[in-house]
Amino acid sequence: MEINISINGESRTFDVEPRTLLVHLLRDNAGLTGTHVACETSICGACTVLLDDKAVKSCTVLAAQAQGCEVTTIEGLANGDQLHPLQEQFWEKHGLQCGFCTPGMILTANQLIASNADPTDEEIRHGIEGNICRCTGYQNIVDAISAAAAQMRD
Amino acid sequence: MAQAPKFIGAPIKRRDDPRLIQGLAHYVDDFNPPGTLHMALARSPYGKANIRSVDVSKAAVAEGVVAVYTYEETKGIGPVPVGGLVPDAKVPVQPILADKQVLFAGEPVVAVIAETRYGASDAAALVEIDYEPLDAVVDLEAALEPGSPKVHDDYESNEAFVWGIAGGDVEAGLKEADVIVKEKMTNARVAPLALEPRGVLAHYLPGEDKMTLWTSTQVPHKVRTLVAGQIGMPENRMRVIAPEVGGGFGSKLNIYREEALAAFVTRELGVPIKWVESRSENFLTTIHGRGQVGEIEMGLKNDGTITAFRYNVLADCGAYYQLLTVAIFTLTGLMLPGPYKIANIEMNATGVFTNKVATDAYRGAGRPEATYILERMMDIAAVELGMDPVEIRRKNFPDKSEFPFSTSAGLSYDSGDYHLALDRALEAADYPAMRAEQEEARKDGRYLGIGFSTYVEICGMGPSAALGGQGWESARVRVEPTGKATVFSGASPHGQGQQTSFAQIVADGLGIDANDVTVVHGDTDVVPYGVGTFGSRGTVVGGSAVVYARDKVRAKMAKFAAMEFEADANDIEFEDGRVFVRSAPEKSAGFADVAMMAYSAIALPEDTEPGLEETHFFEPSNFTFPFGTHIVLTEVDPETGDVEILRYVAVDDVGNMINPLLVHGQIHGGIAQGTGQALEEEMLYGEGGQPLNASFMHYALPKANRLPRFELLHTTTPTDVNPLGAKGVGEAGTIGSTPAVVNAVIDALSPFGITHIDMPLRPERVWRAIAEKRA
Ligand code: FES
Ligand code: FES
Numbered sequence: 017m018e019i020n021i022s023i024n025g026e027s028r029t030f031d032v033e034p035r036t037l038l039v040h041l042l043r044d045n046a047g048l049t050g051t052h053v054a055c056e057t058s059i060c061g062a063c064t065v066l067l068d069d070k071a072v073k074s075c076t077v078l079a080a081q082a083q084g085c086e087v088t089t090i091e092g093l094a095n096g097d098q099l100h101p102l103q104e105q106f107w108e109k110h111g112l113q114c115g116f117c118t119p120g121m122i123l124t125a126n127q128l129i130a131s132n133a134d135p136t137d138e139e140i141r142h143g144i145e146g147n148i149c150r151c152t153g154y155q156n157i158v159d160a161i162s163a164a165a166a167q168m169r170d
Numbered sequence: 171m172a173q174a175p176k177f178i179g180a181p182i183k184r185r186d187d188p189r190l191i192q193g194l195a196h197y198v199d200d201f202n203p204p205g206t207l208h209m210a211l212a213r214s215p216y217g218k219a220n221i222r223s224v225d226v227s228k229a230a231v232a233e234g235v236v237a238v239y240t241y242e243e244t245k246g247i248g249p250v251p252v253g254g255l256v257p258d259a260k261v262p263v264q265p266i267l268a269d270k271q272v273l274f275a276g277e278p279v280v281a282v283i284a285e286t287r288y289g290a291s292d293a294a295a296l297v298e299i300d301y302e303p304l305d306a307v308v309d310l311e312a313a314l315e316p317g318s319p320k321v322h323d324d325y326e327s328n329e330a331f332v333w334g335i336a337g338g339d340v341e342a343g344l345k346e347a348d349v350i351v352k353e354k355m356t357n358a359r360v361a362p363l364a365l366e367p368r369g370v371l372a373h374y375l376p377g378e379d380k381m382t383l384w385t386s387t388q389v390p391h392k393v394r395t396l397v398a399g400q401i402g403m404p405e406n407r408m409r410v411i412a413p414e415v416g417g418g419f420g421s422k423l424n425i426y427r428e429e430a431l432a433a434f435v436t437r438e439l440g441v442p443i444k445w446v447e448s449r450s451e452n453f454l455t456t457i458h459g460r461g462q463v464g465e466i467e468m469g470l471k472n473d474g475t476i477t478a479f480r481y482n483v484l485a486d487c488g489a490y491y492q493l494l495t496v497a498i499f500t501l502t503g504l505m506l507p508g509p510y511k512i513a514n515i516e517m518n519a520t521g522v523f524t525n526k527v528a529t530d531a532y533r534g535a536g537r538p539e540a541t542y543i544l545e546r547m548m549d550i551a552a553v554e555l556g557m558d559p560v561e562i563r564r565k566n567f568p569d570k571s572e573f574p575f576s577t578s579a580g581l582s583y584d585s586g587d588y589h590l591a592l593d594r595a596l597e598a599a600d601y602p603a604m605r606a607e608q609e610e611a612r613k614d615g616r617y618l619g620i621g622f623s624t625y626v627e628i629c630g631m632g633p634s635a636a637l638g639g640q641g642w643e644s645a646r647v648r649v650e651p652t653g654k655a656t657v658f659s660g661a662s663p664h665g666q667g668q669q670t671s672f673a674q675i676v677a678d679g680l681g682i683d684a685n686d687v688t689v690v691h692g693d694t695d696v697v698p699y700g701v702g703t704f705g706s707r708g709t710v711v712g713g714s715a716v717v718y719a720r721d722k723v724r725a726k727m728a729k730f731a732a733m734e735f736e737a738d739a740n741d742i743e744f745e746d747g748r749v750f751v752r753s754a755p756e757k758s759a760g761f762a763d764v765a766m767m768a769y770s771a772i773a774l775p776e777d778t779e780p781g782l783e784e785t786h787f788f789e790p791s792n793f794t795f796p797f798g799t800h801i802v803l804t805e806v807d808p809e810t811g812d813v814e815i816l817r818y819v820a821v822d823d824v825g826n827m828i829n830p831l832l833v834h835g836q837i838h839g840g841i842a843q844g845t846g847q848a849l850e851e852e853m854l855y856g857e858g859g860q861p862l863n864a865s866f867m868h869y870a871l872p873k874a875n876r877l878p879r880f881e882l883l884h885t886t887t888p889t890d891v892n893p894l895g896a897k898g899v900g901e902a903g904t905i906g907s908t909p910a911v912v913n914a915v916i917d918a919l920s921p922f923g924i925t926h927i928d929m930p931l932r933p934e935r936v937w938r939a940i941a942e943k944r945a
Binding site: 033035036040043044048049050051052053054055056057059060062089090091093094099103106107108110112113114115116117118119122137138140141142144145147148149150151152153154155156157158 | 183184186187188190192193194195196199287363364366415416419448664666831832834835839840841843865866867873874875877879880
């Protein structure tokens with residue numbers, strides 16, 4: 017089936033099997049491999065992207081459901097050479113080790129900050145509950161999100 | 171280095187990060203060479219079963235299927251490599267695809283190769299395998315009872331090996347004791363769960379007779395040597411690349427069936443073959459960690475002095491061994507005395523086959539088990555003797571003047587100051603205030619608990635002779651003609667950040683900027699033969715190799731500069747991108763200019779070859795022994811059994827730190843994993859050997875909202891085992907945390923008279939323990 021979708025601001029058309037998952041369309045058809053798969057059961061959040069500005073787990077969204085929508089992946093978050101504040105702060109605060117959870121974590125955090133511009137640590141920890149990181153113990157991720165929120169408020 | 175270090179010791183941001191935070195890095199599954207075919211495996215749903223027949227006819231004609239492989243077509247591939255054995259261990263042969271029997275749920279039987287990812291899984295589901303399910307072996311104790319079903323029909327029993335270690339005389343030590351405390355404890359099987367599952371992409375070019383194997387591994391050279399051997403290919407025709415690797419924690423320190431299978435198939439078909447593990451496959455077929463059930467006996471004097479410590483343990487091997495299955499249990503024995511002066515120790519281990527995937531190295535690998543039982547016993551003994559948990563520990567610490575300290579397990583601890591780390595932690599936690607808070611809370615019917623863990627671990631694996639081979643690491647440093655430097659490391663980091671810390675090491679030694687140093691690793695065609703990253707050895711052993719290779723290059727550059735300046739090579743200094751004569755600093759040249767001299771080679775110093783490229787293989791003289799104290803404050807809700815961690819204070823002594831930012835990151839992650847084992851994590855099996863919780867939905871692992879903020883402090887006791895004075899940090903957090911958390915929970919429950927609950931301390935277990943005491 018044909019799917020029209022805007023990815024990171026660019027309109028694109030794909031011909032895929034109806035059962036194709038959004039994450040596979042992004043990775044295999046659109047060649048955007050920054051979105052990762054780590055559980056395929058909607059628990060880990062590694063596959064998180066923004067679908068019309070809402071964070072979704074793209075391993076449990078059919079590509080067909082994204083028909084006509086706007087998708088933002090980690091590759092589309094920076095503004096040209098200018099890193100997004102979340103990217104900057106994850107780097108600054110050492111919020112990643114192996115990096116596999118990072119794209120999903122950043123996009124979830126983006127949604128969190130969009131709905132709460134000044135989150136407490138507890139709110140952040142609660143907000144990223146649906147994203148698993150096996151490397152960092154989360155502390156630096158919390159600090160990175162908190163610092164990015166502050167930067168975005170300025 | 172004459173000048174003060176500029177980069178070593180500084181919390182420099184990682185150079186790996188820009189690609190990772192923008193989604194531009196490449197893990198195995200991110201490579202898609204044209205024409206790639208996908209592999210999927212039909213796997214056993216049973217813990218143990220006979221295979222009556224295998225019918226691949228439907229799968230073979232499914233759309234897009236290119237080839238199907240069973241045992242018959244693949245029996246020429248060598249079995250899964252096994253090492254680190256003990257004498258007289260039974261060693262079952264692990265085939266690549268199962269033949270007449272499957273011995274654990276997830277064991278692969280048929281491989282299907284198809285044009286697409288979805289097509290391959292569809293076709294694997296069309297494979298018809300007629301199984302006759304058999305009784306499975308799940309429980310370790312039951313496995314050894316006469317009449318138990320057997321994992322391997324052709325062995326007499328499920329006993330895999332018997333191994334022991336003894337120092338002093340435990341019987342005499344127990345006789346000497348005023349009190350003897352005993353307990354039975356479990357270190358449950360847990361799943362490592364690197365967030366990136368395993369994956370492999372193999373591409374053979376028949377014209378070049380050259381294979382490239384991208385695989386998510388911690389040990390690319392081991393993969394090359396061993397997989398090439400399995401498929402009968404000269405290893406110098408194979409290039410193994412560990413690209414970006416999404417975590418390992420020991421689980422990728424191994425050689426797995428799918429690697430040999432993909433390599434075999436691409437050689438047959440001449441096109442790239444890709445296999446990427448699903449999370450359920452990861453739970454079923456990637457190694458697990460821990461898996462010990464044992465009985466402990468500990469003798470003490472009334473003043474708390476330990477006189478004997480004995481551990482009789484059953485060790486869960488799984489159905490087959492992986493690379494280091496057996497060796498991991500021996501590490502428990504080596505670390506049995508922990509940070510204490512225990513003259514008499516003994517461990518008697520019996521390896522047990524079960525119908526499960528193999529256990530092997532998981533972060534800490536044998537040491538967390540030792541630390542857990544020892545630190546739990548310290549608390550149990552403290553209660554018995556009416557001592558404070560701090561005092562009983564102090565009583566048994568060696569003094570710092572006693573280092574190097576020889577233990578009854580036969581190790582020599584390099585350096586340490588255990589009292590200092592404990593003092594620092596007590597001060598940071600404000601221990602008296604914590605106790606007062608606990609006292610107050612109890613009056614209000616709230617259950618707070620304080621838990622200690624004073625640990626020492628064995629790191630920097632390690633002298634080659636002590637490890638049964640390959641304890642060294644390699645590095646090559648090249649100064650390029652333009653004055654940039656490139657490090658080629660045999661270590662294979664996968665999140666630890668050595669692309670940054672190794673650059674720091676080289677930058678300081680050569681007086682250049684860390685941004686002018688590039689670090690390359692994980693490509694067997696490019697880096698010198700290496701051992702890999704595991705056992706907290708990346709910086710300790712790998713970084714030391716970098717130091718020596720760097721110094722060799724520096725010495726050579728000094729010769730060129732000395733020739734140019736007509737000075738003595740020993741009088742040449744490197745600083746801020748300049749090379750100059752120390753005693754006559756006006757004689758100075760740019761670092762790049764001196765580099766170019768070596769490459770133009772128009773004039774050569776005596777006995778000197780052109781070029782600036784040096785290799786070093788570093789062989790450590792001993793292990794390193796990082797140590798520390800973790801203090802945890804928990805609150806237990808007696809009505810629900812829920813545990814909340816209120817404070818976590820950790821003092822870790824990892825020797826000198828190259829980059830404190832990275833050190834803290836390692837400790838955070840380690841504490842999280844160890845806490846997971848203490849409170850939540852455990853693989854559960856049904857009677858038939860099927861895992862009951864093999865998904866993220868059912869296996870609890872730490873989430874952000876379940877963990878506290880960690881308060882980290884350090885003491886610094888360098889080691890003289892390596893030139894960096896670094897001890898290693900990859901596993902400290904995991905080792906220190908598990909007992910500290912459990913001890914805190916048990917301390918909280920002391921008013922109920924509870925002295926032990928087996929991990930993981932899930933609410934239900936805690937609640938039941940309370941309910942039992944209340945009844
Ligand atoms: S891969 Fe989508 S939530 Fe885990
Ligand atoms: S950085 Fe590795 S899983 Fe988060």
